[in-house]
């Protein structure tokens with residue numbers, strides 16, 4: 001059989017963002033996959049030279065639309081650690097609430113896109129319909145649907161009233177009911193299983209050695225989650241990572257689906273324990289030194305390296321996003337798969353390319 | 359098999375989840391971060407908003423009493439309204455209407471501080 005090379009992407013109906021894959025095929029089976037990036041690089045890290053360290057919060061938030069809150073939170077936690085700022089307990093709980101809301105809407109977005117990747121359009125719409133409720137909570141409490149801009153160095157900018165927390169809880173109740181209704185479809189449907197079970201399998205050893213993060217890693221049976229580092233209020237909240245062992249696309253879907261319910265539970269716990277008091281402390285002085293900061297984003301662990309020199313501009317900011325860590329998995333998962341499985345496998349790592357290229 | 363049937367039936371019986379925009383518009387939430395508006399008669403041209411704005415889309419010229427802002431570069435973060443020293447800068451709930459051309463919003467205040475003999479300057 002002759003060898004065929006097919007360019008997949010950067011513009012492809014299934015891809016939410018531009019990534020290019022050079023697929024070498026032997027008949028219908030992939031023998032080699034080479035990914036290429038560089039279509040949406042914006043040079044955001046370099047902006048530290050002209051934006052001061054407070055303004056950078058709004059820049060890092062825009063690295064990624066979907067995990068914006070968690071980028072800002074990771075950055076702020078880094079700077080706070082560097083400057084020795086103790087954030088008030090209420091701010092830490094509020095950060096957990098908004099970050100878990102972010103995880104929920106990100107996973108719901110992904111579940112929809114994933115259904116779309118194997119052609120289940122109506123399921124895609126159902127998930128996005130539910131996601132709309134989370135976005136409404138975000139807009140009602142922070143002022144914006146996605147880029148919530150709640151983090152500041154030293155705490156948060158917005159507070160939740162008692163009425164708002166009650167509103168969140170009742171909305172979450174209805175989100176939970178609606179998701180339960182879709183559970184049999186996404187997890188037990190014949191079509192879904194046919195397209196996902198046994199596709200793109202990664203063993204725990206492979207996943208660990210490739211340095212994968214987030215649900216992609218946890219679906220292979222490795223229990224690793226940056227929330228176990230107990231940042232923000234996670235030391236006061238009971239948390240066990242969601243783990244699956246099969247390591248295929250179905251397991252990754254299951255992990256994310258179960259994580260939505262976990263997030264609901266985490267938000268309930270955080271609201272239940274929400275202490276009263278200040279939401280931010282005054283920040284004096286300028287950061288000096290270097291620090292690394294990690295938080296768990298919907299796609300996995302994000303890593304920030306920050307170096308400052310006592311001026312209002314940072315010296316260096318470096319962001320390692322979860323997709324950057326997860327793309328190497330494609331090189332292992334794609335060879336041996338059929339051409340029709342490529343969209344499903346590529347989407348199963350939940351690629352976020354603007355994040356990766358910054 | 360038929361795992362979606364109940365969802366489909368429910369959707370057929372319920373109202374649509376979408377709105378017929380722009381015929382039906384949901385009112386903005388109270389906290390929504392919309393358009394930036396400056397009451398130029400109150401503004402003192404201190405320039406704090408211009409310094410703090412992360413997208414650097416505000417320019418303040420103190421001498422000429424000029425406050426201008428580029429709505430297409432604004433990211434609607436609300437920082438400027440939060441730090442405004444005179445309270446003249448406010449963030450409205452509603453979003454800006456779409457425009458055909460990108461234009462700066464230029465607001466002019468009173469140029470020279472009024473002298474004792476002069477009538478008070480307005481506008």
Ligand code: SF4
Nearest residue numbers: 411432433435436438
């Ligand atoms: S809302 Fe933010 S981006 Fe817009 S003018 Fe104010 S500070 Fe600048």
Ligand code: SF4
Nearest residue numbers: 401402404405407442
């Ligand atoms: S901060 Fe307020 S008073 Fe000062 S220049 Fe800006 S709008 Fe005017």
